[in-house]
Amino acid sequence: MSAPSAVRPTRIRLRPWQSEALERFADTSGPDFLAVATPGAGKTTFALTAAVQDLADNPGRRLVVVAPTQHLKHQWSRAALRLGLHLDPDWSARDGELPGDMHGIVTTYQQVATSSRVLAGLARGAFVVFDEIHHAGDDRAWGESVLEAFGGAARRLSLSGTPFRSDTSAIPFVDYHLDEARADYEYGYGQALADRGVVRPVYFPRINGFMEWVAPDGEVLSATFDDELAREQANQRLRTALSLEGQWLPAVLDQAQERLVELRRHHPEAGGLVIAMDQAHAQDIARVLRERHGVRAVVATSDDPDASDHIASFAASADPWIVAVRMVSEGVDIPRLRIAVFATTTTTELFFRQAVGRVVRWTPGLHGPGSRTQPAWFFLPDDPRLRRYSAELSESRRHSLRRRRDREELDSDRPDEIDAHDLGDDEQMSLFSVIGAVAIDGDDADGRGGAAGSGPGGLGVFDDDPDDPGDRHAPEGVELVLLPPPLPGGGHVVVPADGGSGAGGSG
The missing domain is CATH 3.40.50.10810 (Tandem AAA-ATPase domain)
Known part of the structure; x- marks a missing residue:
């Protein structure tokens, strides 16, 4: 050149x-x-x-x-x-x-x-x-x-x-x-x-449930997410809720789909992400979405050599759902994602925050109801670990909006990082089996002193309270x-006469 x-x-x-x-x-x-x-x-x-x-x-x-x-x-x-x-x-x-x-x-x-x-x-x-x-x-x-x-x-x-x-x-x-x-x-x-116009406010509908399972030692156990359990049993409870052998996850998918349909009335390209436990789980979730709601979900798993192409195609489309294990949990840029369902047993705080990051990206140029705030919803089990992580982000959201509202009017300890995949060796896991799991409504779920709301289908929804967002617009x-950098060998990058792409700050 x-x-x-x-x-x-x-x-x-x-x-x-x-x-x-x-x-x-x-x-x-x-x-x-x-x-x-x-x-x-x-x-x-x-x-x-x-x-x-x-x-x-x-x-x-x-x-x-x-x-x-x-x-x-x-x-x-x-x-x-x-x-x-x-x-x-x-x-x-x-x-x-x-x-x-x-x-x-x-x-x-x-x-x-x-x-x-x-x-x-x-x-x-x-x-x-x-x-x-x-x-x-x-x-x-x-x-x-x-x-x-x-x-x-x-x-x-x-x-x-x-x-x-x-x-x-x-x-x-x-x-x-x-x-x-x-x-x-x-x-x-x-x-x-x-700063406004940088990220979206994320709301965390936390869904309680009643789970029943057979532990590896043969004991039949049952619990809601309000019950205090040892680490191993808490992991089993979470896996039971996320299993499609029960009704907890299908009910949550119903609620997420209803929210997405509502969003797409004014943001037709809005999409949803389900983060699954493993490849088989991802395929089963896609099947549930197809059978219960008649929608085709894109599945992106690491065993598929074309997974990156599937993700890129979904990002550029108006398809409603993508189901992935880890491939979309970090860094992947799909700004139209407004809904997520956390259906994985990986519960480290770092993974959770990165997953939430998939729905926070601001989309310039939206119009209609909610366009000033572009709220996103992140559905998750009301597991105590996830509850702590979401509470920290929710408080950041509330504090930011309160501080902005006040400005306009005038002019725990770090949680332990636990990965629920740590359930023992394969032999022990083979002895674990799900009996059933159901989502329970707000009246049954409200046992922690926090406000419980009623979501679609009568499910208990927490932290779904509307904040007063004030005015939101893109920052100046x-x-x-x-200067464009030189090419190796002494040349320079040729930039179009209009000054280049004028890249924004959304990378």
């Missing part, structure tokens, strides 16, 4: 937090920077803007992005292209050197674990972005590989959608205080709500003029 005679500026309208974080990043003298920003706030745009500036100041410097999944590699590549950055999402260690017409690559943490030595040469002196850096701690070998591959990078920008801890081994390039990752810049859900943001 021949270099143009003049370099045209690209204008990017940043959200206020992105501009502030960018200034702080530029003022940081060390190589490492951790930005924690709530899902949907625009971490991708912030990181790519920082990369564009850095590459413009350092001709010939390469860019490496490390993402959690294969699907997100292509999502990052497309987002980078909107800012004039050419990143190869299909690079592998067999390719060796970077093609001359590319600024860099997008890889995954899993690839880093098998290609750390090759990446170490490619990333020496590079600008590196770690998307959802906590994944480097998923496996000890991954953390060691990340350290080996990127220890020689010039700048390392780590991103996360939620604060995280290091309960086992520290993640490379992250500073800690009392086992908690110390962020250089943090932008929380409450702040994003207060800050205009920033960037």
Whole structure:
């Protein structure tokens, strides 16, 4: 590609937090920077803007992005292209050197674990972005590989959608205080709500139920979500509720479908997500939606080689439902999702917050009832662990809206992270069996002192109270003029005469 005679500026309208974080990043003298920003706030745009500036100041410097999944590699590549950055999402260690017409690559943490030595040469002196850096701690070998591959990078920008801890081994390039990752810049859900037009308010209908099951030792047990149980029995209770052998989950799907139909009257593209326990569970949920409501749900599971294509197709369509296990739980950008059903036994706080992040993304340009607030609903079992997590987010929402309303009028301890997949070995699980599960109504469910409402079908719905949202509109943001970075070899990115895509802050 021949270099143009003049370099045209690209204008990017940043959200206020992105501009502030960018200034702080530029003022940081060390190589490492951790930005924690709530899902949907625009971490991708912030990181790519920082990369564009850095590459413009350092001709010939390469860019490496490390993402959690294969699907997100292509999502990052497309987002980078909107800012004039050419990143190869299909690079592998067999390719060796970077093609001359590319600024860099997008890889995954899993690839880093098998290609750390090759990446170490490619990333020496590079600008590196770690998307959802906590994944480097998923496996000890991954953390060691990340350290080996990127220890020689010039700048390392780590991103996360939620604060995280290091309960086992520290993640490379992250500073800690009392086992908690110390962020250089943090932008929380409450702040994003207060800024208006950044994220949606999320409401959490928590559905109680009566579950009955046979424990692995043969004992017949029954309980509601109000009953205090030991960890193992609480896990069994949750799995019983989510089993399609009972009626709890079908009843909740009915309620979620009714809410989605109502939303689609004014937002026809609105979609719903069900997060399932496993691949078989996902297929069964899709079958229930088809048989009870006559809707075809897209199923995206990791065993399907075309899963990424299914997700991309769903994102671009107006199809009502997608059912996934983990593939859509983190990072995947489908702004039209307004409904979610949490039907998985994975109950760590980090996973829960990332899952909620799938429905918080703001959609500009909506009109009609609810368009000023774009509320989303996240249906979940009234399991005590999930109840605690949702309560924290709900309080952030209420506090943000109260604070804004007041401004307009004038002018527990950290819960333990428990994964309910930990139910013992396969032999013990084979002895576990579901007898039945039913959702129970608000009068039966209201035993905790909180307000119980009546949802569709008479089910108990908690935290479904309407907040007074005040006026919500898109933030003005800050205009920033960037020079397109040079291509390797001395050329420059050719930017259209209209100033480029004018990427917004929604990445």
